[in-house]
Amino acid sequence: MANAENLIPFDERTESEQREIARKGGIASGASRRAYRSLKQAAKAFFRENDDAAMQLIQALYEEARNGNVKALEKLEDLIGETVQREELAMKKKQAAAQSKPDNGKTAELIAGMQEAADDLHEEAAAAAGTVEAETAVPD
Numbered sequence: 001m002a003n004a005e006n007l008i009p010f011d012e013r014t015e016s017e018q019r020e021i022a023r024k025g026g027i028a029s030g031a032s033r034r035a036y037r038s039l040k041q042a043a044k045a046f047f048r049e050n051d052d053a054a055m056q057l058i059q060a061l062y063e064e065a066r067n068g069n070v071k072a073l074e075k076l077e078d079l080i081g082e083t084v085q086r087e088e089l090a091m092k093k094k095q096a097a098a099q100s101k102p103d104n105g106k107t108a109e110l111i112a113g114m115q116e117a118a119d120d121l122h123e124e125a126a127a128a129a130g131t132v133e134a135e136t137a138v139p140d
Contacts, residue, residue, distance in 0.1 A: 010018060047054040058079070064072035 010021070013021070047057075058076075061072045061076050061079075065076055
C-alpha cells in the first residue's frame with residue numbers, strides 16, 4: 001500500500017524510469033482518447049438517426065434547467081454556443097492579440113500625425129476650392 005515513505009518523487013527517479021512511466025502514461029492516454037472518440041461517434045450516429053431522441057434529450061435538459069439545475073443550464077448554453085466561458089475566451093484572445101502588437105508609444109504619435117496631415121490637406125483643399133471658385137466665377 002502506498003504511503004509517504006515508499007513514494008519516490010518523479011525527479012528523483014532515473015531517466016529510464018521516467019521514460020518508462022511517461023511511455024505508460026502516453027499509451028493509457030491514447031487508449032482513453034480512442035475510447036472517448038468512438039463513444040462520441042456512436043452518440044452522433046444515434047442522434048442523426050433518431051431526431052426524436054435528440055429532441056427529447058434537449059427537452060429534458062430544458063426542464064431540468066427550468067427547475068434550477070445549473071449544470072443542465074450550462075449544457076444547454078454550450079449546445080447553442082452561448083456560454084460565458086466561450087465569451088470570456090474570445091475576449092481574452094482579443095486582448096492578447098492587442099497586447100502582442102508592439103506599440104512602443106509610437107501608435108498614438110502616428111495616429112496624431114496622420115490626423116494633423118489629414119486636417120492640413122482638408123484646409124488646403126478648402127482654400128484651393130475657394131480660389132478656384134473665385135477665379136471661375138463669371139462677373140455679372
